[in-house]
Amino acid sequence: MGERREIQLTVNGEAVSREVEVRWTLVDFLRHELMLTGTHVGCEHGVCGACTVLLDGRSARSCLTLAVQADGCDVTTIEGLSPKEGLSPLQQAFADHHGLQCGYCTPGVLCTLTEFLETNADPSEEEIRIALSGNLCRCTGYQGMVDAALAYVAARKSQLA
Amino acid sequence: MSWVGSSVPRVEDPALLSGRGKFIDDFHLPDMLHAAVVRSPYAHAKVGKIDCAEALAMPGVHAVLTQDDLPQPFRDQRLLLLVPNPAIRHPITYFALAKDEVCFAGEAVAFVVADDRYIAEDAAERVIVDYEPLPVSADCKAALEPGAATAHADRDDNIAADFPMTYGDVEDAFAGAAHVVKESFFTHRGGGHAMECRGVVAADDPVTDSMTLWSNTQAPHMLRNVYARMMGVSETQIRVIAPPDVGGGFGPKGMYYQEQFCAAAAARQLGRPVKWTEDRRENFIATYQERDQYWDMEVAVDGDGKLRGIRGRLIHDSGAYLPWGIITPFISSTTIPGPYVLPAYHINLVAVFTNKVATTPVRGAGRPQAAFVMERLMDRVAQELGIDPAEVRRRNFIQPEQMPYPVGLVFRDGSPVVYDSGDYPVCQAKSLALANYESFRERQAAARKDGRYIGIGLGSYVEGTGLGPFEGVNVKVEMSGKVAVQTGAAPQGQGHQTMLAQIVADRLSVKPEDVSVTPGDTAGVGIGIGTFASRITANAGPSAQMAANTVREKLVKAAAHLLEAAEEDLDLADGKVFVKGVPDHGKSFAEIATFTNGMPGFALPGGVIPGLEETSYFTPERSTYANGAHVAEVEVDIETGDVKILRYTTAHDCGSMINPKMVEGQVMGGIAHGVGNALYEWMHYDEDAQPQTVNFGEYLVPMATDVPRAQQVHMETPTPLNPLGVKGAGEGGTIPALAAIAGAIEDALAPFGVRVTQCPVTPPYLLSLLDAARKEAKS
Ligand code: FES
Numbered sequence: 032m033g034e035r036r037e038i039q040l041t042v043n044g045e046a047v048s049r050e051v052e053v054r055w056t057l058v059d060f061l062r063h064e065l066m067l068t069g070t071h072v073g074c075e076h077g078v079c080g081a082c083t084v085l086l087d088g089r090s091a092r093s094c095l096t097l098a099v100q101a102d103g104c105d106v107t108t109i110e111g112l113s114p115k116e117g118l119s120p121l122q123q124a125f126a127d128h129h130g131l132q133c134g135y136c137t138p139g140v141l142c143t144l145t146e147f148l149e150t151n152a153d154p155s156e157e158e159i160r161i162a163l164s165g166n167l168c169r170c171t172g173y174q175g176m177v178d179a180a181l182a183y184v185a186a187r188k189s190q191l192a
Numbered sequence: 193m194s195w196v197g198s199s200v201p202r203v204e205d206p207a208l209l210s211g212r213g214k215f216i217d218d219f220h221l222p223d224m225l226h227a228a229v230v231r232s233p234y235a236h237a238k239v240g241k242i243d244c245a246e247a248l249a250m251p252g253v254h255a256v257l258t259q260d261d262l263p264q265p266f267r268d269q270r271l272l273l274l275v276p277n278p279a280i281r282h283p284i285t286y287f288a289l290a291k292d293e294v295c296f297a298g299e300a301v302a303f304v305v306a307d308d309r310y311i312a313e314d315a316a317e318r319v320i321v322d323y324e325p326l327p328v329s330a331d332c333k334a335a336l337e338p339g340a341a342t343a344h345a346d347r348d349d350n351i352a353a354d355f356p357m358t359y360g361d362v363e364d365a366f367a368g369a370a371h372v373v374k375e376s377f378f379t380h381r382g383g384g385h386a387m388e389c390r391g392v393v394a395a396d397d398p399v400t401d402s403m404t405l406w407s408n409t410q411a412p413h414m415l416r417n418v419y420a421r422m423m424g425v426s427e428t429q430i431r432v433i434a435p436p437d438v439g440g441g442f443g444p445k446g447m448y449y450q451e452q453f454c455a456a457a458a459a460r461q462l463g464r465p466v467k468w469t470e471d472r473r474e475n476f477i478a479t480y481q482e483r484d485q486y487w488d489m490e491v492a493v494d495g496d497g498k499l500r501g502i503r504g505r506l507i508h509d510s511g512a513y514l515p516w517g518i519i520t521p522f523i524s525s526t527t528i529p530g531p532y533v534l535p536a537y538h539i540n541l542v543a544v545f546t547n548k549v550a551t552t553p554v555r556g557a558g559r560p561q562a563a564f565v566m567e568r569l570m571d572r573v574a575q576e577l578g579i580d581p582a583e584v585r586r587r588n589f590i591q592p593e594q595m596p597y598p599v600g601l602v603f604r605d606g607s608p609v610v611y612d613s614g615d616y617p618v619c620q621a622k623s624l625a626l627a628n629y630e631s632f633r634e635r636q637a638a639a640r641k642d643g644r645y646i647g648i649g650l651g652s653y654v655e656g657t658g659l660g661p662f663e664g665v666n667v668k669v670e671m672s673g674k675v676a677v678q679t680g681a682a683p684q685g686q687g688h689q690t691m692l693a694q695i696v697a698d699r700l701s702v703k704p705e706d707v708s709v710t711p712g713d714t715a716g717v718g719i720g721i722g723t724f725a726s727r728i729t730a731n732a733g734p735s736a737q738m739a740a741n742t743v744r745e746k747l748v749k750a751a752a753h754l755l756e757a758a759e760e761d762l763d764l765a766d767g768k769v770f771v772k773g774v775p776d777h778g779k780s781f782a783e784i785a786t787f788t789n790g791m792p793g794f795a796l797p798g799g800v801i802p803g804l805e806e807t808s809y810f811t812p813e814r815s816t817y818a819n820g821a822h823v824a825e826v827e828v829d830i831e832t833g834d835v836k837i838l839r840y841t842t843a844h845d846c847g848s849m850i851n852p853k854m855v856e857g858q859v860m861g862g863i864a865h866g867v868g869n870a871l872y873e874w875m876h877y878d879e880d881a882q883p884q885t886v887n888f889g890e891y892l893v894p895m896a897t898d899v900p901r902a903q904q905v906h907m908e909t910p911t912p913l914n915p916l917g918v919k920g921a922g923e924g925g926t927i928p929a930l931a932a933i934a935g936a937i938e939d940a941l942a943p944f945g946v947r948v949t950q951c952p953v954t955p956p957y958l959l960s961l962l963d964a965a966r967k968e969a970k971s
Pocket residue numbers: 071072073074075076077078079080081082083092093094095
């Protein structure tokens with residue numbers, strides 16, 4: 032048994048305080064301690080993006096973050112991005128444009144896009160692809176998710192207009 | 193209206209989008225323990241003493257299983273080979289744990305079980321294994337040389353299988369040819385690399401003496417059958433369930449693996465559930481791949497470019513074991529004729545053992561390599577005769593009026609290769625039109641003026657899909673009135689639930705979202721085959737239709753009795769059976785189901801069949817052949833060897849489409865895999881057969897910035913071989929992509945006279961070709 036330490040953080044808006052092993056990764060803590068299994072593990076070496084969560088609003092690899100590093104942070108996972116009923120507009124755009132197949136990469140993709148679309152009002156396809164280049168998807172060939180993001184941006188613009 | 197044929201929203205999506213998917217590693221059973229695997233660091237070695245004492249002494253460690261600790265059947269027997277072939281000389285498969293000898297780096301030697309995965313991994317490092325390294329067979333071509341090291345110490349050579357495939361008079365074809373073109377190719381494919389690695393949770397129930405294995409397998413029934421047969425238990429004592437959500441399969445999850453049997457043994461021994469989840473490094477070294485093929489090929493043509501014959505040899509890297517026989521090279525060999533009239537063909541196929549992880553089908557299953565080779569040959573013929581590459585293909589296409597077209601070959605299921613339907617010339621024409629092929633040479637000339645090297649490449653293909661023998665589907669109207677569908681076939685993201693819901697919804701006049709589909713459970717349907725070979729829609733689809741038709745008949749029969757109406761006067765809508773024109777005079781599915789379920793002790797009225805349930809097994813007579821044509825336009829940076837895909841177009845024909853949007857998604861995903869195979873993906877081993885690319889930094893799969901937006905056009909030529917007219921769609925995107933992209937690269941570099949004979953076309957390879965071409969120009 033490794034060294035343990037108490038951490039306090041906010042996860043999806045709720046205060047959490049737990050004792051964790053210092054070597055646990057954030058993703059293992061989320062998945063196996065808090066049972067938030069929506070965040071996935073695709074590589075555990077920081078390349079695939081499946082484990083992406085929002086750490087204080089910024090996208091982060093939860094496989095390369097230790098649970099203890101999240102002490103005092105505000106963590107948002109896919110569960111936190113999902114409304115109680117139905118889908119968020121971005122999630123709905125993914126369903127409409129076949130932006131997912133197996134859905135394994137999807138939570139990470141949605142976290143990445145959430146941050147990106149908050150800070151980019153009107154991104155081009157090229158910019159969206161660059162934003163997504165840190166999220167590997169083996170199923171879709173990316174086109175559906177790029178279309179979903181473009182449609183979401185277009186809808187948001189027309190609402191603001 | 194009909195749900196079949198329309199792009200209805202996928203029933204899978206809402207849960208997956210909101211983090212409520214249920215993947216194998218999401219399973220947390222009470223009391224569950226976690227496993228890690230001790231793997232051989234050597235590609236080939238004798239295994240001596242295994243010292244587990246230190247590992248076992250660690251707090252939190254419950255067991256270390258070695259070969260000696262497995263149940264008896266697994267100590268003496270290798271895992272069963274389910275697809276034998278008389279051509280296999282040495283049908284060597286895996287042991288559940290290595291016995292005396294390890295034959296590739298990554299082979300499982302011991303299985304450590306602990307309170308959590310962290311402890312299990314720590315303990316795995318403390319298992320001390322005595323290895324005595326042996327000489328290594330590292331390359332499948334070199335492995336055929338006399339005196340080469342053998343991959344298995346007790347064999348005299350490395351030949352796993354060696355046999356010819358032939359039809360027509362090849363000698364005559366070459367003797368009378370106006371032109372003969374010769375070329376050697378090296379094709380390499382990596383693996384499936386689903387974003388979710390493999391995993392298993394095993395739970396033993398001592399009360400019923402039965403085992404449950406949850407595993408993200410593509411073939412639950414196959415795993416069940418092997419387990420039952422090897423353990424000598426009844427099929428009722430082993431239930432295999434693929435979780436409803438599996439994070440991609442692409443072939444390698446279709447076979448069974450050492451760890452599934454180890455987890456079962458450990459769970460039984462310890463009396464607690466055991467979970468093993470593969471990590472990505474293990475996925476690179478221990479999950480089956482496709483890897484290397486060497487092709488020496490020769491094509492004979494007439495003066496006008498018409499094919500007379502092809503002959504050659506294929507050397508295929510089988511890896512250390514044959515868990516799936518020789519299916520991949522077999523399919524490669526039978527794919528060569530493609531969409532063309534090829535009067536004579538002879539190929540010698542040699543499958544070779546190497547000290548690397550086994551090779552089994554990956555999306556496309558040996559066809560992408562064959563299409564690469566065949567389409568490269570067609571391009572060579574075009575160059576030799578000075579004809580446009582599209583025209584050479586046109587002159588050779590099988591014409592629609594020749595359907596059904598017997599190729600002359602026997603496919604892996606033993607049936608003759610007979611193309612059932614398709615219009616290859618029109619398919620090609622559609623792809624060319626979409627790609628603006630006619631104006632390409634102007635675009636190319638303009639680009640060259642600017643110092644840019646752009647090129648265009650073509651890939652036409654035919655793909656055997658929908659292989660039998662069957663895939664069963666059970667349709668049931670429950671007493672709640674809900675429609676429940678079960679099938680043994682396990683999905684990995686294709687949208688099987690939606691596809692089956694569409695078919696059943698049509699037959700029972702309900703909405704797809706009212707149909708709940710539970711796939712992948714051996715308890716759901718008695719027998720099953722599995723998800724591979726683009727076979728589910730063409731096998732389970734018609735089964736679902738047949739079963740739903742029968743359930744519909746049962747509904748009507750029972751309702752006729754309840755309503756005292758004639759069956760032909762009844763209609764179905766919105767979960768009710770009612771008298772035509774009088775929707776209020778009807779009975780709900782719930783009422784009818786309750787009625788047909790009967791009451792204890794009361795006889796059912798005459799003619800009423802118990803329950804509203806049916807299991808059907810559609811059995812296709814033979815494979816149905818999908819086809820397509822791809823066009824790639826690329827730009828090559830001659831300084832860096834970088835290739836950018838500027839434009840990508842496809843024409844695709846998989847017969848009738850159940851859900852066009854899902855078909856497009858399959859094709860697009862397939863193209864992405866093909867882009868990886870064409871440009872990036874290389875599973876590299878060194879000369880000692882040590883894997884060198886074991887993470888996504890070293891092994892490159894295409895990113896969002898690498899995969900082009902593809903334009904697709906679809907034709908629908910229904911197959912006569914099943915009642916839905918459907919063919920498979922899962923692999924067609926990948927198959928011709930390598931060919932089209934490689935052709936485009938060669939075309940872009942035509943000013944240098946470069947010949948692309950290897951796949952993937954990596955920057956170092958391209959630069960070496962350019963270098964050689966420049967040197968030759970100088971001398
Ligand atoms: S699992 Fe974290 S980046 Fe792949």
